[in-house]
Amino acid sequence: MDLHYYVIQPLISSIKTGNICHDCLLIILALFCLTFISKVSAYAMEILQHRMRAVSLRPLTASYTIDVVVNTLESEYTTFRMQVPEEYLGIVHHIHTSDINIRSARQIPSQSVKSTAHLDELVNYFITTKTDLIISPDIHLFVKQMQESSSSSVGNSSSDKSSEKYHYQITLFSRELTFKQLKAAISDWTMAYQNYMKHKNKGASYHFTFLPSTGSLLQNARVEFDKHHFSTSKSFDNLFYEGKQSLLQRLDFFLQNPQYYKQRGIAHSMGLMFYGEPGCGKTSTIKAIAAYTGRHLVEIPLSRIRSCDELKRAFYLNSYDTIDLNFSDKIIVFEDIDCMSNVIKRRSTTSSSSSSSSSSDSITSDTDDVTIRLQQEDLDKREKKLSKQYLRNLIGSDSYSIVQDPLTLSFLLNLIDGIIEQPSRILIMTTNHPDQIDPALIRPGRIDFKQEFKRCSKPIIKDMIEHFFAKKCDVDVTQLHDYIYSPADVVSACMSATDGQSTVELLMEQQSRNINVKIEQKIVS
Incomplete structure (x- = not known):
């Protein structure tokens, strides 16, 4: 039934006042009212039908x-x-x-x-x-x-x-x-x-970083990672250091010959250790390897790990925020491992440091007591101020967080090359002080290749200058000293110079300033 035909037509015919303006205004007002009533009726019918569909005498199944x-x-x-x-x-x-x-x-x-x-x-x-x-x-x-x-x-x-x-x-x-x-x-x-x-x-690459858990530790609690898109301009074409070709050859062999490992009963995994001074290319090489292999980066700071179980779940996790990653899809990174935890230090060093720090505060699992060591100045003042942050770290933000399964070196060693194999895994550790790392952690089988990142030799400086200015140039680097400049120093000089020769001159000025500073320090001492 067409209501507009049966209602509007008679309505228009009945509205005849003799004034054209009045007739038009009344007709428009009538049409508006009818349209509004129609819309409201349709909406009410829709709601009613929805309610009727939702309400049923049949029970839920x-x-x-x-x-x-x-x-x-x-x-x-x-x-x-x-x-x-x-x-x-x-x-x-x-x-x-x-x-x-x-x-x-x-x-x-x-x-x-x-x-x-x-x-x-x-x-x-x-x-x-x-x-x-x-x-x-x-x-x-x-x-x-x-x-x-x-x-x-x-x-x-x-x-x-x-x-x-x-x-x-x-x-x-x-x-x-x-x-x-x-x-x-x-x-x-x-x-x-x-x-x-x-x-x-x-096709997207990501960098995942382990996030510290909050509150008390629960068995099999979910481990969390922060996620960021990963993109880098670093590649082996624009990195220069001694030993780069050896690292590339070892990496290529690992990626291209999984059958070689299988036939000889060797676990198809690769452990790399990068060591050297800051600013010499350790982190840049990690980025270059990620770009070269097309793998994601998974960074696990050991300082955030509170138990063996937590590290195991973080290490073997294969799903990161709806992204499934096997060991063949990622690179696990322990960066600056010497700063992360005393667990990986040489055991003689660790024992001495732990004995010297016997005055540290602690929570005992046998009682509800918190032991807080007082220094002499605290005794003199008859008070000891404790920050809220300190207390939360000590007892946990939600409840007492007594770690019954603290991270140990033996567990970390077994995790890296234990019973559970990790096919196609690449693990990279970096450190500024390799002498502080326990030898068991970096022995062959756990660490397959060690790369030292030193300051630049004269040939490396020449290669960097030629690459930066995109042309072969007869720059004279003989007046420079070997192993004085970090790659960051050379790049900074290139950015401030207009050509290769002016770069060398800037480096020589820096070299002279460093020599003068050392002479002054010797005089003072």
Whole structure:
């Protein structure tokens, strides 16, 4: 039935005041009222039909609940954390690709990008609709906000900041499907989201850094990594140091001959140790190897590891924020390992340092007591000031964090070349002080190739200058001394010069200044 024909036509015919302006105004007003009533009626019918579909006398045959929590607490001591299950992301991705209208949503706070979960723009929101949502013919979705987002100030210091918490409970239910069928549908949506992310990340390189856990240690607790896109201009073509060709040959042999290792019963893994002064190319070479092999970088600072179990889970982890990586897809890096932990120091050095630091504070697992050593100045003042940061580090931010399984050297050694093999694994350690590393950690079998990064020899300086100015030049480097300049020094001189010869002159000036400083130091001493 066409209401416009049966209502509007008689209405127009009846509106005849004799005044054309009045007639036009009345007709426009009548059309507006009828259109508005029609739209409201259609919307009401839609709501009524939705309610009728949602309400059924049949009992539920299956339901599944997912909790989505974002805690944006930020202070001097804590960082943002998100608990967004991948199943939820799969559901949101399904809703988006199926073009289902969710009516209302809330964007996940932008601060949460500091968390380990880097959400795609298609799924970076909470579903907040207050009515049941039909996301497939037999599956409904219901959202319940467990706690209103609240802002509160944490701590009394000026460095403490506010916190917000968002907690949504997503329930999927069906009156037709069994629980197994409902769970299978959710798994299919999750897999579709994973495939979408894999396709999106295909060809991209990432740098993952292990994040320290907060609060008490739990067995099999989730380890978290920060993720950043990795791109670099470093390559073996623009790096210059003695031993570069030997490193390249060893790397090529490892990558191209896995059968060689298998036939001889040798684990197909490679351990590299880079040592030398800062600014001589250790980190740059790691970047060049990542670019050369097309692998991702996974950095594990041992100073952040609190137990053997935590290191094992971080070392063998094969999924990083929806990106699956086997050992053949990544390079594990222990950078500046001598600064990370006393665990890897020579055992004689470690024992002496531990005995000398016997006055350190500690928590004993046998009692609830905290032992805090007092210095003489504390006794004189009859007080000892302790920062909040210190106390949190000592007892844990949430509860007493007594490490029952502390990291040990023997565990680290067994992890690197123990029973569980790591096919195609590349492990790189860097240090400024190789003499401080325990020999067991860098023996053959664990470390296959050692590369020293020294200051530049005269031939290396000449190669760097020619590469920088992109031409062969007869620069005279004979007046320069070997092993005085780091690669960073040479590059800095090239950046400040206009050609090769002026670069050499700048280096000579720097050399003269260094000699004068050393002479003055000797005179003073």
